[in-house]
Amino acid sequence: MKLKINGKTHEFSGDTAMPLLWFLRDELQLTGTKYGCGMALCGACTVHVDGEPMRACQLPISATEGKSVTTIEGLDTQHEHPLQVAWAEHNVPQCGYCQSGQIMQAASLLAKNAAPTDEEIDNHMSGNICRCGTYPRIRNAIKSAAKGE
Amino acid sequence: MKQSINSARRDFLKKSSVSAGFGLSVSLLGFPALVAADNSSPAGLSPNVFVEFDSDGTLIVTCHRSEMGQQIRTAIAQIVADELDADWSRVSVTQAKGDPKYGSQNTDGSRSVRRNFDRLREAGATAALMLKQAAARGWNVSVDDCICKDHGVVHTVSNNRVDFAELLGVAATLPVPDADTLTLKPRSRWKYIGKGTQSVDMHKVVSGNTTFGQDVQLDGMLVAIIQRPPVMFTTPDSVDESAARKVSGVVDVIRMPDASAPAMFNPLGGVAVVANNTWAAMQGTKALNITWTSNEHSSYDSESYKASLITTAEKPGETVRTRGQAEKVIREADNVISATYYAPLLSQAPMEPPAATARIDGDNVEVWACTQTPQSTRQNVAAALKVPEENVTVHVTLLGGGFGRKSKPDFSVEAAILAQKTGKPVKVVWRREDDIQHGYYHSVSAQHIQAVQSESGKTLAWRHNTVFPTISSTFSDKANKPSNGELRLGFIDNPFDIEHMLLERGEAQNHVRIGWLRSVANVYHAFAIHSFADELAHAAGQDSRDYLLSLIGESRHIDLAKEGAEYDNYGDPLDKYPIDTARLKNVINRVTDMADWDARKKQKRMLGLAAHRSFLSYAAIVVEVVVNDSGEWHIPNAYISLDAGTVVNPEHVRAQCEGGMIYGLSCAIGEITASEGAINQTNFHNYQVARIQHAPHNIEVDIVDSEAPPAGVGEPPTPPFAPALANALFAATGKRLRSLPIPLTLPSEQA
Numbered sequence: 001m002k003l004k005i006n007g008k009t010h011e012f013s014g015d016t017a018m019p020l021l022w023f024l025r026d027e028l029q030l031t032g033t034k035y036g037c038g039m040a041l042c043g044a045c046t047v048h049v050d051g052e053p054m055r056a057c058q059l060p061i062s063a064t065e066g067k068s069v070t071t072i073e074g075l076d077t078q079h080e081h082p083l084q085v086a087w088a089e090h091n092v093p094q095c096g097y098c099q100s101g102q103i104m105q106a107a108s109l110l111a112k113n114a115a116p117t118d119e120e121i122d123n124h125m126s127g128n129i130c131r132c133g134t135y136p137r138i139r140n141a142i143k144s145a146a147k148g149e
Numbered sequence: 150m151k152q153s154i155n156s157a158r159r160d161f162l163k164k165s166s167v168s169a170g171f172g173l174s175v176s177l178l179g180f181p182a183l184v185a186a187d188n189s190s191p192a193g194l195s196p197n198v199f200v201e202f203d204s205d206g207t208l209i210v211t212c213h214r215s216e217m218g219q220q221i222r223t224a225i226a227q228i229v230a231d232e233l234d235a236d237w238s239r240v241s242v243t244q245a246k247g248d249p250k251y252g253s254q255n256t257d258g259s260r261s262v263r264r265n266f267d268r269l270r271e272a273g274a275t276a277a278l279m280l281k282q283a284a285a286r287g288w289n290v291s292v293d294d295c296i297c298k299d300h301g302v303v304h305t306v307s308n309n310r311v312d313f314a315e316l317l318g319v320a321a322t323l324p325v326p327d328a329d330t331l332t333l334k335p336r337s338r339w340k341y342i343g344k345g346t347q348s349v350d351m352h353k354v355v356s357g358n359t360t361f362g363q364d365v366q367l368d369g370m371l372v373a374i375i376q377r378p379p380v381m382f383t384t385p386d387s388v389d390e391s392a393a394r395k396v397s398g399v400v401d402v403i404r405m406p407d408a409s410a411p412a413m414f415n416p417l418g419g420v421a422v423v424a425n426n427t428w429a430a431m432q433g434t435k436a437l438n439i440t441w442t443s444n445e446h447s448s449y450d451s452e453s454y455k456a457s458l459i460t461t462a463e464k465p466g467e468t469v470r471t472r473g474q475a476e477k478v479i480r481e482a483d484n485v486i487s488a489t490y491y492a493p494l495l496s497q498a499p500m501e502p503p504a505a506t507a508r509i510d511g512d513n514v515e516v517w518a519c520t521q522t523p524q525s526t527r528q529n530v531a532a533a534l535k536v537p538e539e540n541v542t543v544h545v546t547l548l549g550g551g552f553g554r555k556s557k558p559d560f561s562v563e564a565a566i567l568a569q570k571t572g573k574p575v576k577v578v579w580r581r582e583d584d585i586q587h588g589y590y591h592s593v594s595a596q597h598i599q600a601v602q603s604e605s606g607k608t609l610a611w612r613h614n615t616v617f618p619t620i621s622s623t624f625s626d627k628a629n630k631p632s633n634g635e636l637r638l639g640f641i642d643n644p645f646d647i648e649h650m651l652l653e654r655g656e657a658q659n660h661v662r663i664g665w666l667r668s669v670a671n672v673y674h675a676f677a678i679h680s681f682a683d684e685l686a687h688a689a690g691q692d693s694r695d696y697l698l699s700l701i702g703e704s705r706h707i708d709l710a711k712e713g714a715e716y717d718n719y720g721d722p723l724d725k726y727p728i729d730t731a732r733l734k735n736v737i738n739r740v741t742d743m744a745d746w747d748a749r750k751k752q753k754r755m756l757g758l759a760a761h762r763s764f765l766s767y768a769a770i771v772v773e774v775v776v777n778d779s780g781e782w783h784i785p786n787a788y789i790s791l792d793a794g795t796v797v798n799p800e801h802v803r804a805q806c807e808g809g810m811i812y813g814l815s816c817a818i819g820e821i822t823a824s825e826g827a828i829n830q831t832n833f834h835n836y837q838v839a840r841i842q843h844a845p846h847n848i849e850v851d852i853v854d855s856e857a858p859p860a861g862v863g864e865p866p867t868p869p870f871a872p873a874l875a876n877a878l879f880a881a882t883g884k885r886l887r888s889l890p891i892p893l894t895l896p897s898e899q900a
Contacts (some may be wrong), residue, residue: 015428022428025235027371031364032357034549036500037581038431041833044500048257066478072357079356080743088347091800094808095220097361097500097549122842129833131500132218132810134804135844 001065005030006074014060019037021045023061024071032100034070036129041055043128046101047071053108072100075107083107094132102128106142115146194317196325199229199249199272201243206300206314208241213251214261215521217499217548217555218808219863220348220801221261225269226264227341227797232273232333233280233313234340238302242349247523247543251314256521257556257665258719259764259861262797270819274331276320283309283320284311317713333768336856345800347646350498362504362546363578370574372508373567374430376437377419377587380447380826381661382409385420386607389438393422393636396436398429403570407483412662415561417587423571444824449660451593451822451829458616458657459489466614466653467630470641470714470782473649478610482601486688490598490677490869491888494821495591498665498838500547502584505542507564508574509534513542519745525575526558526765530565535884541825552812557589562847585836589664590821592635593777596677601649606689610649613676615640618659630656633715639674639763639868641714644730645682646702650715660826662881667809668864671763672816672871679759680887683879686832693758694741699713719765723732725858726765732792732853733762736769739851740790757876759869764861766793767853770869772809772845774877780895782878784814787845789866794857806850806866813870814840818888837890867873 001012005028012023024047025032033056036044041053047056047065048070075081083103086092093099104123109116109124118122121139132139155795182669195201201209205698230240245251254263271590277297284302285292289892294306301312304800351358351556378384390402408418422433465476479485484623503516507530514534521525523543531538546555548555560577567575595616601610619635621628631654641652666672679697706727709716718726737760741747755776760769773786789806822829830836875886 018428022426025364026366026426026428029366029516030357031360031366031440033359035427035578035804036502039410039581039831039832039834042581053335074253075696078357079352084355089350091345091347091351091355091804093351094220094804094839095216095500095548095550096218096350096359097547104354118846126237127840129500129838129840131498131552131812131815133808133836133839133844135811135839135841136807136846136848137804139846 001003001063003064004068005019006070017060019057020047020061020064020069021056022058024056030071030073034097034100035116036098042098043105044101046104046128048104048108051108051111053105071075071106075104081107082148083110083141083147086141089135090137090141090144092137093135094134098128098130102138106138110146116142135147153659156898167220169241173814175727182544194273194279195323196274197272199269200276202313202317203812204314204317204632206312206317207415208233208240210240211245212242213245213254214252214820215256215523215545215551216350217256217260217521217551219805220798221256222687223346224801225265226263226349227346228266228269229273229346231339232270233277233606234299237341237346239300244545245556246545247527249524254522254524255556256551257553257862260570262419262847263765263859263861265723267789270320270333271328271331274333275326278326278331279320279323280313280316283316288321301733301818311323318735340659342797347800348801361501361549362517363501363549365504365506365517365546365576367495367506367508367574369567370576371423371425371571372427372430373421373423373575373577374434374580374614375419375421375563375577375583376434376439377403377417377583378441379586380416380441380444381412382446383444384418386440386442390420392436392438393433396429396433398425399433400424400431401571402437403567404763405566406426406853412623414525414558414562415564417558418523421567423567423575431580434867443796445824449823449826453825454593455491457492458593461655461754462489462595462614462616462653463853466616466655466697468653469636470653470709470712472712475610475612475651476774479599484837485599485601486685487597487599488681488885488887489502491598491671492594492676493889494593494661495553495816495819496520496585496588496821496836497729498584498589498836498863499548499550499552499554502545502579502581503555503560504576504578505561505564506574506576507561507568509568512536512540516541516561517544517546519546519555520558521548521551521556522558526561527561529558532584534565534569541848542830550665553669554588556665581833582831584735585821585830585832589623589662591662591666591672592670593621594673596673598677598681601615601687602683602685602689608647608685611645612651612653613643613677614653616655618657618663620663620665623662623664630654635670637716638670639678639761640670641716642728642735642762643678644728644762645700647700661828667812668763668867671761671864671868672813675761675868676871676875676889679761679869680875680885683757683872684885688704692744694737697760698734698737701730701734704734719861721765726860728762732767733760736767736790736792738855739853740769740771740788741789743849743851744773744786744788746771755877755880755881756872757880759872759876761868763865765869766791766860766862766865768865770873772802772870772873772877774874774881776881776895778896781893782881782895783843784845786847786849788849790851790853791866792853792855793862793865794855794860796859796862799852802852802862803850805862807848809864809866810848811839811844813867814843814874817871817874818843818890818893826827838892843893
């Protein structure tokens, strides 16, 4: 089967029940997408599939056939997506492990909702855990990216 | 190209003609071209283990502490760069391997800055002096008239300047000056210390270009997942591995060495499935059919264990500190106020579950791990493989959180054992389930406190018994009562000025591995002490803040030795870091001002307060809650005032305050339990941790501007959170929450 990842077409011939996460990490060395729980409970593995946020740890690779996957590495060619800029400005990351997933989840919110309220942000981001506790900064960074600050 | 000082010296000897010519051109050029004129071999400078200059003048700072979100890589670079007045754009950070030459690398105990601040400044000042000496020689001027400025040396009389890059060759030939000949910069001239410099790893983190322990990939590497015994120290009774071996990609199924008491830092045993990739290893592990033996831990049940801990706590314990006649005053009192507090086991649950990769090449072993403790990783891997420690190299990756879990090197030992057995590089991946079910848990505890108040409400006597299975049980199977090391964490150092005080401990047997979690025993001790302080305020009909201040009493330095208490003050001297009640009261006053505490009743805001000294810092927290009719609560605001002495990077200290508080919230709402000896929780659906909607919506952080020596930062913001939250929920509901976890929806009788 074929799928597109960050604009590039890839061929996959293994067990298509394998979650996308392990194709990205183990075979393509795209390790920006993280393993955190394996059960779609923490959001560390969030990627976009045809623009929709998906948990790569629970998404069989078969479900991505012919689709276009974007990972943190491909979110912006210069790594200067407004959220990446806002993340740095607001000093969001601590350990950084969950932040790829946080940024990908947040990017899917801003793609549909240019000016989310605090409640909309919390609802959209509630599936993404950060054990360092960067939540207030995540919310502020999303709002600042939305405003184009 | 990096090089050691020895090779730089050799280069210099070869180029003596360059050096000889250098004095001649001074008057013409202001400064000779020095070694830079000879491009055949770059010169470096590396006067100590922390400081190195690349030939282009880049300052390479070695970070010997593990990065787990506290931005220690940035802070260490700031400290070193400050003495050198380096240009931040020409500073890079390299991560140290595990090696005793750095001193302790064990990144726990909120020690990285407080224990290294002076020596890192000295490391920078050493290089600075050598560079100034080299420049002074070149100019033939007094070194006293030379200063480091913007990555170069400036002669203050003539204003001549030379870049560090041009001085390295000569500086490398100079003797390394003794520390006592160094003059450190005065605080007024600090350039980076005290500034909110952005993390050196920021760009890599936001672009997903980082390497954590889970991310390590080596050529020909296999991935292993281990099914560990559900009950500590049980072993496989029978193993049917046939189905596992049939899983595509599975290479081998390997029985791990059995574990026995004491747990130490040893692997737990079990059965490893080794595969070509992570998914195959996971599938193979699922296909294992193992039956396990049973042992004395197989009847461990959290519910009955809780009851037994409480029974012990409510009986007299063994005295560890005494003042006055608390036992007698309480026995003879008509009215004794008492309460029992309980806190369950917790899992550190860093976002990155443990992972380690090992490769063995002949006699040499290399390990890559997200470890807080590269030196003990090295020791334990060497011991497990029976090779000399010098043969083991430990590379420290970034840590996706640590919180004490990664202070134990067991997972690196697993990888080393499997690399040896397979003859290939092996990465051991812990699944989240492994992390939750086979950890080194934050201890379960029960505490009983009794007090007697005067008619005016003054607390006359305080008796506090603490009971929990000790971390020492992980290292000695005979240890069955709280250790001095744990009693020092917010118990024996109780700062209250109460005439009669009796502090006791009671026995408790461990049934799981007990370990460190961010701020350790301070978490449950602060919960009990500050919940009870609030109870006493209400019993006296007084304001909680005022009552807490009166409990603390006069401004003074507390001397625990007078009361028979063994106290090590987090390993630092009391004259440098006293137990200073003035600083504790100061953070209470500051945080309550910030929270507009005095107006809370008029504003109908439900606030709770707690304040706690730990890791030599003082933290006071106010939590505001809103509880709805269904008993659901949330935290619109939380406030913290932290006095951590001198801080290196206030922006990152702020972040630690916020994160430490939210970690404290998770400690208040999470719970690990066991049935039939096995942990019941498996993953984030049944182990509750704070999510964005639970966290305080707004956090205000106040960092006390202080010139006191640097104290701990990573842990002190955690302990006061749970009691401040419980006290706020009491303010809102009139019901005390003495047993953790606090449910996200309070039961109807509490709403």
